[in-house]
Amino acid sequence: MVKAVVLGAAGGIGQPLSLLLKTNPLISELSLFDIVPVVFGVAVDLSHIATPAKVEGFTKDNDGLGKALKGADIIVIPAGVPRKPGMTRDDLFKINAGIVRDLAVAIATTAPKAFVLVISNPVNSTVPIVAEIFKQHEVFDPKKLFGVTTLDVVRASTFVAEKIGDLSVSTAVRVPVIGGHSGVTIIPLLSQSSHSLPANITQDDIAALTNRIQFGGDEVVKAKDGTGSATLSMAYAGAEFAEKIIRAIKGEVGLVTPSFVHLTSDKSGAEVVKEELGTNELEFFSCKVQLGATGVEKILPIGEVSSFEEGLIKAAIPELKGNIEKGTAFVNAPKL
Numbered sequence: 001m002v003k004a005v006v007l008g009a010a011g012g013i014g015q016p017l018s019l020l021l022k023t024n025p026l027i028s029e030l031s032l033f034d035i036v037p038v039v040f041g042v043a044v045d046l047s048h049i050a051t052p053a054k055v056e057g058f059t060k061d062n063d064g065l066g067k068a069l070k071g072a073d074i075i076v077i078p079a080g081v082p083r084k085p086g087m088t089r090d091d092l093f094k095i096n097a098g099i100v101r102d103l104a105v106a107i108a109t110t111a112p113k114a115f116v117l118v119i120s121n122p123v124n125s126t127v128p129i130v131a132e133i134f135k136q137h138e139v140f141d142p143k144k145l146f147g148v149t150t151l152d153v154v155r156a157s158t159f160v161a162e163k164i165g166d167l168s169v170s171t172a173v174r175v176p177v178i179g180g181h182s183g184v185t186i187i188p189l190l191s192q193s194s195h196s197l198p199a200n201i202t203q204d205d206i207a208a209l210t211n212r213i214q215f216g217g218d219e220v221v222k223a224k225d226g227t228g229s230a231t232l233s234m235a236y237a238g239a240e241f242a243e244k245i246i247r248a249i250k251g252e253v254g255l256v257t258p259s260f261v262h263l264t265s266d267k268s269g270a271e272v273v274k275e276e277l278g279t280n281e282l283e284f285f286s287c288k289v290q291l292g293a294t295g296v297e298k299i300l301p302i303g304e305v306s307s308f309e310e311g312l313i314k315a316a317i318p319e320l321k322g323n324i325e326k327g328t329a330f331v332n333a334p335k336l
């Protein structure tokens with residue numbers, strides 16, 4: 001029995017993500033929470049699909065959030081505002097930081113043992129916010145908190161397959177994307193791609209491909225022209241990541257995926273990554289993570305990278321550090 005919860009379930013990501021989770025036969029209960037009442041309609045609509053999950057919708061009324069979260073195994077958070085053209089993900093902090101903080105408080109008090117998957121931007125800051133709230137409530141388990149960076153991985157697979165000239169290989173293409181989830185903090189390791197790029201590819205092509213993966217979100221924001229950012233591809237990526245977590249909970253071994261996780265100081269493998277990065281100053285980093293039934297089983301080394309990628313890593317560290325500290329300070333700043 002697996003209970004999954006979507007917070008922000010009536011939104012652009014929330015609705016298709018809830019649809020994909022409803023079609024996942026591993027989920028037995030699906031609770032949908034949003035602040036807008038259309039979430040009830042979304043839940044009724046999905047409840048007619050002939051798959052095992054029992055679906056229910058909740059708003060804030062009558063402690064809906066508490067009821068939605070009760071007994072949750074996995075909680076996915078796409079609640080919050082999306083970008084418009086000209087905005088950075090950090091520009092969303094002002095609104096989304098408070099939304100994510102309040103949801104984290106509810107999780108800490110109602111479902112502290114659940115796996116928490118954060119989609120709301122800016123991920124580099126919202127994940128630290130959740131961690132700090134959990135620390136304050138003494139329920140922080142770094143193995144169970146994930147920033148969802150899967151869309152970067154999905155984009156990398158697609159764009160590499162396009163370069164190869166065969167989209168049919170895209171689901172098999174594996175490109176680790178590490179770092180964070182915004183602009184230069186998104187670090188695709190094309191040198192570690194499971195599928196070789198065409199032999200005639202130049203360093204300029206690699207730089208252009210890297211840039212497209214780093215700024216793929218902007219491509220969608222521009223195309224949607226003021227009406228939002230990636231929703232459908234994000235729902236696909238979120239459902240894929242959630243499925244991996246659920247399969248791991250159910251005992252499947254050997255699942256590896258990049259995710260923005262806490263670099264704990266235990267023997268999880270984080271020490272090796274810190275050494276590779278040449279800094280102890282990052283509390284979070286998107287790493288290749290080996291999943292187990294209790295969450296992050298092992299953080300895998302970054303491994304061998306090209307000198308171009310080494311430059312990307314160096315360039316990402318200061319921005320990532322600032323984003324993480326901003327999230328942490330938001331929770332811990334003294335109240336005046």
Ligand SMILES: NC(=O)c1ccc[n+]([C@@H]2O[C@H](COP(=O)([O-])OP(=O)(O)OC[C@H]3O[C@@H](n4cnc5c(N)ncnc54)[C@H](O)[C@@H]3O)[C@@H](O)[C@H]2O)c1
Nearest residue numbers: 008010011012013034035079080081082119120121151234
């Ligand atoms: N991690 C990623 O790769 C990634 C990809 C795409 C979008 N995003 C982010 O996901 C977020 C959502 O994007 P969207 O396009 O679905 O936006 P949206 O505006 O379409 O939907 C957001 C939903 O959140 C709900 N909401 C707002 N406050 C809430 C609260 N306190 N509790 C519960 N629900 C609440 C809204 O009512 C709305 O239904 C944005 O911050 C966006 O930047 C992240």
Ligand SMILES: O=C(O)C[C@H](O)C(=O)O
Nearest residue numbers: 083121216217218229230
């Ligand atoms: O670009 C955005 O703001 C949404 C998301 O983070 C994305 O990568 O598509």
